[in-house]
Amino acid sequence: MVTTTALETELLELAGAVPDPELPVLTLHELGVLRAVHVQGTDTVEVDLTPTYTGCPAIEAMTLDIERVLRAHGMREVTVRTVLAPAWSTDDITPEGRRKLQEFGIAPPRVRENFGPVPLPLGPTRTIATDVTADQDPVRCPHCYSTETELLSRFSSTACKALRRCLVCREPFDHFKEL
Incomplete structure (x- = not known):
């Protein structure tokens, strides 16, 4: 069992409050990329990202933003380690993060019931409520909440988003792809 000190909890909250540079509406905590903070000594910390x-x-x-925030809080030496296992998944986005994406005009990733590899179907580009399988919710328009949307491009402003358009209100929107 891993125990967390009060200082580690405090530093995790500070680092977790850093906004994501590509989606500044989300913090690193809400995005689910901040894994752990390990204090070593009185002024040295290691962060897993x-x-x-x-x-x-x-x-x-x-990394630079986390280092800046933790140094401003008195940590002399800050090391941010990139940790690839376990891999990040859109399942790691918090409910608050999903809500903020929706409010920002980005359709959040759909919640998956089954964990494991994400299938990449190359089927129809339109998603209408009647076309969706029982284990997958339709992509909802973040503007009018319609389930009648179409895929315009599998990639959008970042590799983790797709560009879609609502067939009802005709507004284009980003969809944070399930990973």
Whole structure:
């Protein structure tokens, strides 16, 4: 059993409050990429950070922001380690993070019932409530909440988002893909 000290809990909260550089509406805690904080001595800390995907360009900015925040809190030496196992998944996004994505105009990833590999079907690009299988919810428009949407591009402003359009209100929107 791993015990966490009061200082580690405090530093985890501080590092977790850092905004994601690509989605500043979310904190690193809400995105689920901040894994652990380990204090060693009185002013040395090691932080475990898991990128949303291997090679994520935002990892460097996240690292610098975490270092800045923790140094401002009195930590002399801050080491941020990139931890690839267990891999990050959209299941790691907190309910608060999902709510914030929706409010920001990005359709949050659908909640998966079964854990494990995510299937990549190359089927129809439109998702209408009647077209969706029982184990998968439709992608809802974050503007009007319609389930009648279509895929415009499998990639959007970042590799972890797809570009979709609502067939009812006709507004384009990002969809945070399930990973």
